[in-house]
Amino acid sequence: xxxxxxxxxxxxxxxxxxxxxxxxxxxxxxxxxxxxxxxxxxxxxxxxxxxxxxxxxxxxxxxxxxxxxxxxxxxxxxxxxxxxxxxxxxxxxxxxxxxxxxxxxxxxxxxxxxxxxxxxxxxxxxxxxxxxxxxxxxxxxxxxxxxxxxxxxxxxxxxxxxxxxxxxxxxxxxxxxxxxxxxxxxxxxxxxxxxxxxxxxxxxxxxxxxxxxxxxxxxxxxxxxxxxxxxxxxxxxxxxxxxxxxxxxxxxxxxxxxxxxxxxxxxxxxxxxxxxxxxxxxxxxxxxxxxxxxxxxxxxxxxxxxxxxxxxxxxxxxxxxxxxxxxxxxxxxxxxxxxxxxxxxxxxxxxxxxxxxxxxxxxxxxxxxxxxxxxxxxxxxxxxxxxxxxxxxxxxxxxxxxxxxxxxxxxxxxxxxxxxxxxxxxx
Amino acid sequence: xxxxxxxxxxxxxxxxxxxxxxxxxxxxxxxxxxxxxxxxxxxxxxxxxxxxxxxxxxxxxxxxxxxxxxxxxxxxxxxxxxxxxxxxxxxxxxxxxxxxxxxxxxxxxxxxxxxxxxxxxxxxxxxxxxxxxxxxxxxxxxxxxxxxxxxxxxxxxxxxxxxxxxxxxxxxxxxxxxxxxxxxxxxxxxxxxxxxxxxxxxxxxxxxxxxxxxxxxxxxxxxxxxxxxxxxxxxxxxxxxxxxxxxxxxxx
Numbered sequence: 001x002x003x004x005x006x007x008x009x010x011x012x013x014x015x016x017x018x019x020x021x022x023x024x025x026x027x028x029x030x031x032x033x034x035x036x037x038x039x040x041x042x043x044x045x046x047x048x049x050x051x052x053x054x055x056x057x058x059x060x061x062x063x064x065x066x067x068x069x070x071x072x073x074x075x076x077x078x079x080x081x082x083x084x085x086x087x088x089x090x091x092x093x094x095x096x097x098x099x100x101x102x103x104x105x106x107x108x109x110x111x112x113x114x115x116x117x118x119x120x121x122x123x124x125x126x127x128x129x130x131x132x133x134x135x136x137x138x139x140x141x142x143x144x145x146x147x148x149x150x151x152x153x154x155x156x157x158x159x160x161x162x163x164x165x166x167x168x169x170x171x172x173x174x175x176x177x178x179x180x181x182x183x184x185x186x187x188x189x190x191x192x193x194x195x196x197x198x199x200x201x202x203x204x205x206x207x208x209x210x211x212x213x214x215x216x217x218x219x220x221x222x223x224x225x226x227x228x229x230x231x232x233x234x235x236x237x238x239x240x241x242x243x244x245x246x247x248x249x250x251x252x253x254x255x256x257x258x259x260x261x262x263x264x265x266x267x268x269x270x271x272x273x274x275x276x277x278x279x280x281x282x283x284x285x286x287x288x289x290x291x292x293x294x295x296x297x298x299x300x301x302x303x304x305x306x307x308x309x310x311x312x313x314x315x316x317x318x319x320x321x322x323x324x325x326x327x328x329x330x331x332x333x334x335x336x337x338x339x340x341x342x343x344x345x346x347x348x349x350x351x352x353x354x355x356x357x358x359x360x361x362x363x364x365x366x367x368x369x370x371x372x373x374x375x376x377x378x379x380x381x382x383x384x385x386x387x388x389x390x391x392x393x394x395x396x397x398x399x400x401x402x403x404x405x406x407x408x409x410x411x412x413x414x415x416x417x418x419x420x421x422x423x424x425x426x427x
Numbered sequence: 428x429x430x431x432x433x434x435x436x437x438x439x440x441x442x443x444x445x446x447x448x449x450x451x452x453x454x455x456x457x458x459x460x461x462x463x464x465x466x467x468x469x470x471x472x473x474x475x476x477x478x479x480x481x482x483x484x485x486x487x488x489x490x491x492x493x494x495x496x497x498x499x500x501x502x503x504x505x506x507x508x509x510x511x512x513x514x515x516x517x518x519x520x521x522x523x524x525x526x527x528x529x530x531x532x533x534x535x536x537x538x539x540x541x542x543x544x545x546x547x548x549x550x551x552x553x554x555x556x557x558x559x560x561x562x563x564x565x566x567x568x569x570x571x572x573x574x575x576x577x578x579x580x581x582x583x584x585x586x587x588x589x590x591x592x593x594x595x596x597x598x599x600x601x602x603x604x605x606x607x608x609x610x611x612x613x614x615x616x617x618x619x620x621x622x623x624x625x626x627x628x629x630x631x632x633x634x635x636x637x638x639x640x641x642x643x644x645x646x647x648x649x650x651x652x653x654x655x656x657x658x659x660x661x662x663x664x665x666x667x668x669x670x671x672x673x674x675x676x677x678x679x
Contacts, residue, residue: 028545030545239543242542243543245545245546246541246545246546247535247539247541247544247552248542249542249546250520250524250531250546251528251531253519253524254520256519257520258515258516260515261515262517263499263503264503264515265503265508265528266536266592267528267531268537269500
C-alpha cells in the first residue's frame with residue numbers, strides 16, 4: 001500500500017514531457033491534428049449518410065440535411081469561415097468586408113465559364129487569383145489602422161464593391177439581375193449547340209450529377225458537385241492546420257497578443273497581417289468560385305454587408321482561433337437557415353397533435369416566432385447564449401463536456417489516494 | 428567613440444521640455460546606468476533610442492549608424508533590445524513560444540513567409556530557446572501561458588526574450604521595479620553573468636541604488652531633462668551636486 005502511494009506521487013511531480021520533439025507524422029501532421037483531420041475527412045466523405053439519419057416519409061425526415069444543395073453550402077461556407085478565421089482568429093483583426101472577396105471570386109469564376117471553358121477548375125483558380133489581388137489592395141489600405149477603424153474600413157470597401165456591382169459596373173456584373181450562364185454564351189473551349197445552355201463540369205463530370213442509393217426507407221444522395229467542393233474544403237482545412245502550426249501562424253498569434261512587443265523584437269507586423277489578410281481573402285474567393293461552380297449564377301447581394309456579418313457569426317459561434325470551430329459554426333448556421341426555416345405551423349400541429357387542443361394551440365403559439373421566417377430569432381438567441389456562456393464557441397462547449405468526464409476520473413483517483421494516505425497515517 | 432553616441436538630443440511635449448540637451452556616450456561592453464529623480468526624462472531618452480519617440484533635435488548614432496527615422500523593428504534588427512518598465516511579453520502565448528519568436532526574428536529577419544513548415548521541425552530554434560530558458564531557470568515553466576506568470580517571472584521571461592537575440596545593446600528600464608529582494612538579487616546575478624561574458628553593452632535605468640552600484644561602470648545623473656554629471660560609481664556616491672539633486676532624498 002505504501003509503495004503505491006509513493007508511485008502516484010512520483011507520477012504527479014514528474015515533469016511533463018516536451019511536446020516539441022515529436023517526429024513529424026503522416027502528411028506532416030502530428031497527434032491531435034492528424035486525428036482531427038482524419039475525423040473531418042471521414043465526416044465529409046460520409047456526410048450523405050450522416051446528414052440523412054431519418055427515413056424518407058417519416059415525421060422527422062424534414063430534419064435531414066443530406067441533400068446536395070445544403071451539403072454544398074456546408075463545405076463552401078466552411079471554406080469561407082476557415083479562411084476568415086486565419087485573419088480574425090489568429091491576428092484578431094476583425095474584417096467586416098470579407099463578402100466582397102467572395103463576390104469578386106464569384107464574378108471572376110462566372111466570366112471564366114462564360115468566356116473560356118465550362119470546366120470548373122480554371123474558374124476556381126481565377127476566383128482565387130482575383131480575390132487575392134483585390135484583398136491585397138483592400139488589405140494594404142485597411143491595415144494602416146487597427147481595431148474598430150480597421151473593421152469600418154473593410155466594411156466601407158465591401159459596401160462600395162456592392163454598390164458598384166449594383167450600379168456603375170453593370171456591364172461587368174450584370175447589375176441587379178447578376179450573371180448566369182445563357183444560351184448566347186460561347187465558351188472558347190467548350191463545344192455547345194447553338195441554343196444549348198452550358199453546364200458546369202469537372203473534366204466532363206456534370207456538377208449536378210447525383211447517384212441515389214436507397215436502403216430500405218432511407219435515401220442517400222451522392223452528388224458530384226458536393227464531393228468536388230468537399231475535396232477543396234479538406235485541402236483548405238489541411239493547409240489551415242499547417243498554417244496554424246507554422247512559425248508564420250505563431251507570428252500571427254503574436255500580432256494578436258502584443259503587437260508593440262513584436263515590433264520591438266525586430267519583427268515587422270505589417271507584412272504578417274497583410275499576408276494573413278490576402279490568404280483569408282483567397283479562401284473567400286475560393287468559396288465564391290465554388291458557389292458559381294455549383295449553381296452557375298451570381299448576384300451583387302453576395303457582397304452585401306449581412307453576408308460579411310454572417311461569416312463573423314459563424315467563426316465566433318464555432319470558436320474563433322480554433323481549427324474546427326469555424327467549420328462547425330458554418331454548418332450550424334447553414335443547417336438552421338435551411339432546416340429550421342422550413343418548419344411551419346402545420347408541422348408543429350402535427351407534432352403536438354397528441355396533446356389536448358388548448359395546450360397544442362398554446363405550444364404552437366409559443367414556438368411560432370422561433371421557426372419558419374423566425375429562424376433568425378432562434379439563431380440570435382443561440383448566438384447570445386454561446387457568447388455569454390461559452391466565449392470560446394461551440395468548441396469550448398465540447399472541451400467543457402470532455403473535461404467534466406476527465407475530472408470524474410481524476411476525482412476517483414484522488415479519493416483513492418487520500419484514502420491510502422489516511423491508512424498510512426493510522427499505521 | 429562609444430557604441431552609442433547621443434548628441435544634443437532634445438524632446439518637447441507641448442509646454443514641457445522633457446529632454447533638454449542630452450549628450451551621452453556609452454562604451455562597448457560596459458554597463459552604463461542612468462539615474463535621476465522621477466520625471467527627469469530617463470524613459471523618454473530610452474524611447475528616443477528605440478524609435479518609439481522621435482527627438483526634436485540632436486542625433487543618435489548606434490554602431491556608426493543613425494537610429495533616427497528608423498522603425499522600431501529596424502532598430503531592433505540593428506542590435507538594440509529593450510526590457511520595458513512593465514513587462515511587454517506575448518501574454519496569450521506559452522513561455523516557450525515567447526522565446527522562440529525573438530529567435531525567429533534573429534534568424535529570419537523582420538519578415539519571412541513560412542506558413543507551411545512546422546514549428547516542431549525548427550530544431551535549431553528549439554535548441555536555442557531551450558538553452559535560453561535554462562539560463563534563466565524557467566525551463567520547467569515552458570508550457571505555461573505567459574500572462575499567468577508572476578511579475579518577477581514575466582521580467583525574467585522578457586529578459587530571456589531580449590537576450591536570446593544576442594543584442595549588441597541591451598536597454599533595461601527599471602528591471603527590478605516591484606520585485607522582491609530575492610528576485611532582485613537573482614536579476615543582479617543574471618545581469619552580472621551576462622556582463623562577465625563581455626559580449627554586450629548595457630544601458631540601465633534604475634531607482635534601486637543597490638542594483639546600480641553593483642552593475643554600473645559609469646553613471647549619468649539626469650535631472651529635469653539634462654545630464655547633471657557623468658562619472659564612475661565611486662565618484663557619483665560622493666558628488667555634492669548629485670546628493671543635492673537626487674541621492675540626498677534616498678538612502679544609499
